Amino acid sequence: MSGQTDWCAALLDPARTVPAGLVTWNGSDPVQRFAVYRNNVTVSLMGAIADTFPVCQALLGAARFRALARAFVRDQPPRSPVLARYGAGFADFVAASHLADDWPCLPDLARLELACLDALHAGDAEPMDPATLAAVMAGPERLPALRLRLHPSLAALDSRYAVVSIWAAHQGDETPANIDPDVPESAWVLRHDRSVRVLPMAVGDVRFIAALRHGLTLGEAAALAADGADFDLTRCLTVLLREQVLTGIHDPDLRIHP
Amino acid sequence: MTTTANQTVTAAALALALGTALTIAAVPAGAAENGAKEKCYGVALKGKNDCAAGPGTSCAGTSTKDYQGSAWKLVPKDSCVTTASPTSPTGHGQLAAFKDKS
Structure with a gap:
């Protein structure tokens, strides 16, 4: 018509x-x-x-x-x-x-703000029981082959600009410190306890999430993330557990841990 | 570095990292991180209330004055009545709406 x-x-x-x-x-x-x-x-x-x-x-x-x-x-x-x-x-x-x-930082800042909106509206998922994870630790040789399932709200992004600091300076009532906008920054965005969080992370940490989202195993994702980039596996796993955005583990040799 | 060597290193590194992460993440779980919240009247700054700010405008971000007694903000449980509120007759936040003292 x-x-x-x-x-x-x-x-x-x-x-x-x-x-x-x-x-x-x-x-x-x-x-x-x-x-x-x-x-x-x-x-x-x-x-x-x-x-x-x-x-x-x-x-x-x-x-x-x-x-x-x-x-x-x-x-x-x-x-x-x-x-x-x-x-x-x-x-x-x-x-x-x-x-x-x-x-020049505006497009990346917009991506960060959109990630916050997406995290807010993302579906729900139950976090996995840390006890299940502790059981997985009994067979450490299988760890590299595990696949992690992540909460739908979790996203990771990096920027050539200090968009995480700029974003943070516009939240809450604290006076922002002097920010150099030309410092590259990375962040994880997720929803925890019904509120959206923006967590400053390293470039490798962002790659780690991207690799896991692509279906790579824990071992593959960690190797890829560490390759020439700032990456801290312990920090990543700690944040995944603390923020309750680890929703399951797939162990190809055993069974699926819900 | 061969793939095999890389994977062997990664398996040990993964076990260490995951073990450490489980230990660290287990600590704050019961504490403030997952703490219960309560509605606290008279402690929110202007426009920063979580909800309830008078007739016709009862929702988040609508309070028009700092520490407005009709607006509440979610705070960690049991912290409300010790949070300073200059508008409150008690000098602190309250669990129910109150009339601002002038």
């Missing part, structure tokens, strides 16, 4: 003419009424973007962020009726649009 296509295009582009054949119930000007509707659509989507990327907004300032959000909304309107997850393409859009090139 081309009428619907025209309608949608006109909604997002103020330069287009109002779709033909509009009538109003009380005889007021359809052009004006359509303009109100167009404004409501764009502003509400811009509001959703602002809610998801508050630190990006704080860095850029409200006026510039609004311009950036408006450009994004018109370029990539939601494909899903679920507004809570709108904004997945925002980071790439920011990088490609060159609208904020004076803030």
